[in-house]
Structure formats: C-alpha cells, structure tokens
Amino acid sequence: MSDTNGSAGQRLTQIKDFLTMNKTATTIPWDPDCTKFPTRKELPQVPGNPPESAWVWGDNDYIGRLNLLTPTRIAAASKEIKTGEMIPVNLPLNVPNQPAFGREVFKHEIKTLAENYAYDDLYEMNTQSGTQWDGFRHFAHFPSGSFYNGTTGADIVGPAANHKCSIHHWAEHGIAGRGVLLDYRGWAHKKGINYDPYDYYPISWEELYQCGKDQGIDIRPAAQGGDIKIGDMLFVRSGWKEAYDSKSPEDRTKAALRHGSGKDGEDGQRYAGLSQEQKILDWLHDCYFASVAGDAPAFEAWPTHEDYHLHEYILALWGMPLGEMLDLEGLAKKCRERNRWFFFFTSAPANCPGKSRSKSQRLDLHC
Structure with a gap:
C-alpha cells in the first residue's frame, strides 16, 4: 500500500x-x-x-x-551587477592578530632568492586567521559522528585517509551567484539595541525578519512569498569587525585568549551570532541558500546554549558552506548608500586536496 x-x-x-x-x-x-x-x-x-x-x-x-x-542561476544572478563596483570582503591574513579558540598566529617571512633581484614569501598559518570557509571536514554531526555525506574521521586522517569532502572539490566547481546582506548591526544601532559582539548574543529569526523588512526585503523563501531565491548566498553583519577595530591590540589578544566554556558566568570564547532556535534552522534550510557567511568567528551565537550547534546542521547534515570573519563593513556602507542589498558574489577557495577549512584566495562582491 x-x-x-x-x-x-x-x-x-x-x-x-x-x-x-x-x-x-x-x-x-x-x-x-x-x-x-x-x-x-x-x-x-x-x-x-x-x-x-x-x-x-x-x-x-x-x-x-x-x-x-547552476549555470542558469549564475547567469540570472549576474543581472545584479548594475554599476560594476567591486567590494572585496577578505580580512588581511594577520587579522585577527591573535586568532580565537587557541589557533596559531599568522607568520610571514620574506625569503631572499637573489638579493635585489628575486624574493619569495613563506607563510605559516592556521586557516582561522583572516577570512575563511568552514569546509565539510571541519565540523561533524555529534550524535552520529558523521561529516557530510557519510565522511568519517578515518577518511580525513590515518592510513585510509582520502579526499572525501576535501574543500578542493569546491575550488574545482567554483562559487558564484547572487548574494544578500542582512545588516543586523546597522539595524540594531538604528533601533537602539546595544550589545557586545564579543559576548554571547543570539540573533533571533524575528529580529532578522524585521532587519530585512527595514531594508525592504522579505527574507522568507520565494516559495513562501519572500524575496530569497534558491541558490542565494546569505551574509549577516553582526558587528564583530566594527568591535575589533575599536579595541586596542592588547584587548584583542586578551579576548581571543579567553579560556573556559563561556557559559554560566565562566570565562571563554563568546560571540554574537545567529540563534540556535528552530525558526532559524527552518529558515536556513528552507531558503535553500547555497552558502551562509558572517563577520564573526563562529557565525552562530557562541557558545551554543542548546544541545546542538548550527554548524552541525549547516555543514554536516545539509552540506552548506559556512564563511566566517568576512569584512562586511564596506559592503554594508555601499548597500546602504545604494539601498540595494542583493549583489553578485564570487569566491575562489584555496585548491588544496585534503583540506578541511579553506583560506579563500578571493571573495568579491560585484554591485
């Protein structure tokens, strides 16, 4: 039956x-x-x-x-280019000066090949420095221990390691399409909502909806009568870069080296980001975003106060690239000036087989 x-x-x-x-x-x-x-x-x-x-x-x-x-969606997205302006959203490789979560600092050395005639550059870095994509090998679904599409830890390291879910597959496919910015930080300032991007602060679906409404956007998927099309790429400005720029180097380092869970009054890494509420999960899934990204070190409010992370759903369960620590300050300013919040976006992830997190070679917005 x-x-x-x-x-x-x-x-x-x-x-x-x-x-x-x-x-x-x-x-x-x-x-x-x-x-x-x-x-x-x-x-x-x-x-x-x-x-x-x-x-x-x-x-x-x-x-x-x-x-x-797809080619059809990329061709349609290219119509968002009106003025030809290009806005890079990459942070410098040495920003933050001290990466969060205990990651190694960026080191740059100039190697002399022939004095006065030829030089090389040597980089030593963890991909948490600067702007990055979280790949599908970066964060598993905790209950099952699975990464995207059944990839396991044994596929990533060890004698049976292979290229399942390596980020170089993204580089070979390419990333280009229509992007949409939700300037939550700008909307919060406008509404008199004060919060510290370096502290736990969950941004709810209702707030994002009101932010979009203020920008003239219905953030619901087109299937529900909204403005979000299948394959759009989401960008959320929470204000982390704004807060970073306002701190002294000493305060930046102190914040990045916080230890502990960050919960119940304990010190630790804490950041503003999207709430782990069910409405956010429904929205992120049902819009069929091709990717999501933000300006903070975690995209989602950190640490999670639920028994799951958005990372588990976004990366492991749905296979949705997740960008972190994008410099959205110039983009927000330009979008506000033009009163246009959709644009054409391109990115070139580093083509390194076996990689779990990517330092993008380019992330650019074309208006």
Whole structure:
C-alpha cells in the first residue's frame, strides 16, 4: 500500500508541476535545476543516514548546496551587477592578530632568492586567521559522528585517509551567484539595541525578519512569498569587525585568549551570532541558500546554549558552506548608500586536496 501511495503522490506532484510550471525534487539524487525542494520538515529519511540529513545529491557528492549554483542561476544572478563596483570582503591574513579558540598566529617571512633581484614569501598559518570557509571536514554531526555525506574521521586522517569532502572539490566547481546582506548591526544601532559582539548574543529569526523588512526585503523563501531565491548566498553583519577595530591590540589578544566554556558566568570564547532556535534552522534550510557567511568567528551565537550547534546542521547534515570573519563593513556602507542589498558574489577557495577549512584566495562582491 505504501508503494501505491508513493506512486500516487508522485503522479500528483507531476500534475501540480505541469500546472504550475515547477520542477519538484522527488527522486534522489535531486536535480539541482529543480525549482521546488522539500522543506526541512519534508526531508526524506534515507535509511542509514542521520535524521534531518540532506545527503541528496549523489553518493560521491562533496559540494553539497553548491550544486544549486547552476549555470542558469549564475547567469540570472549576474543581472545584479548594475554599476560594476567591486567590494572585496577578505580580512588581511594577520587579522585577527591573535586568532580565537587557541589557533596559531599568522607568520610571514620574506625569503631572499637573489638579493635585489628575486624574493619569495613563506607563510605559516592556521586557516582561522583572516577570512575563511568552514569546509565539510571541519565540523561533524555529534550524535552520529558523521561529516557530510557519510565522511568519517578515518577518511580525513590515518592510513585510509582520502579526499572525501576535501574543500578542493569546491575550488574545482567554483562559487558564484547572487548574494544578500542582512545588516543586523546597522539595524540594531538604528533601533537602539546595544550589545557586545564579543559576548554571547543570539540573533533571533524575528529580529532578522524585521532587519530585512527595514531594508525592504522579505527574507522568507520565494516559495513562501519572500524575496530569497534558491541558490542565494546569505551574509549577516553582526558587528564583530566594527568591535575589533575599536579595541586596542592588547584587548584583542586578551579576548581571543579567553579560556573556559563561556557559559554560566565562566570565562571563554563568546560571540554574537545567529540563534540556535528552530525558526532559524527552518529558515536556513528552507531558503535553500547555497552558502551562509558572517563577520564573526563562529557565525552562530557562541557558545551554543542548546544541545546542538548550527554548524552541525549547516555543514554536516545539509552540506552548506559556512564563511566566517568576512569584512562586511564596506559592503554594508555601499548597500546602504545604494539601498540595494542583493549583489553578485564570487569566491575562489584555496585548491588544496585534503583540506578541511579553506583560506579563500578571493571573495568579491560585484554591485
């Protein structure tokens, strides 16, 4: 009976698609060119996969939601280029001067090959310095111990290590499409909401919705009547870079070296970011963003006060690239001046097989 019901449901979907000119994703692997995808609550449960996982692009898929960046969507996104202005959003490699979470500091040495004639540069760095993409090897789904699409720790290090979910797959595919900025920090200033980006501060879905409304954007997915299209790339300005620039070098280092859980009055790494509420999870999933990014070291409010992290859903369960510590100050200023919050975005992740976190070679916005 279940097969009969399933077949009947598929036929009904086909009829609806014919009438609405949609193309619904029903059969795994999904076709990236589909115009309608399941909501988080409608995700199919694949036997053997963790609950709520969206490992739906094929057994050997290692680019996740970047599949949504199809030629058709990229061509459509290029129409956002109006003035030809380009706004880089990379931080310098030595910013922050002391990376958070105990990561190593950036070191740069000039090597003389032939004095007065030829020189090389030597870099020693952890990819937490400057702007970075969190790759699918960076953060697992804790209950299952799985990274995206069934990748495990044994695939990453050890005698059986391989290139599953290595970030070089992103570099080979490329990242380009329509971006949208939610300037939460600017909206909060406007509303008299004061908070420290270097402290735990969860940004709720309702606040983001009001922020978008103030910008003239309905942040709901297009399928629900909003302005967010499948494959859009989300950027949220929480104000971390603004706060970083206002601190002395000593205070920056002190904040980066905080130890402890950061909970219940204990010292530790604490940052403003998106709330771990269910509405945020529904929204991030159902918009079918190709990627998400922010200006803070964690994107989500840190530390989480729930029994899960947004990182687990974004990276391990859904395969959505997550950018951190982007310099969104100039972008926010330009968007405000133009009253335009959509733009064309490109990025070139470092092409290094086996890598789990990427230092992007370029992240640029074209207005």
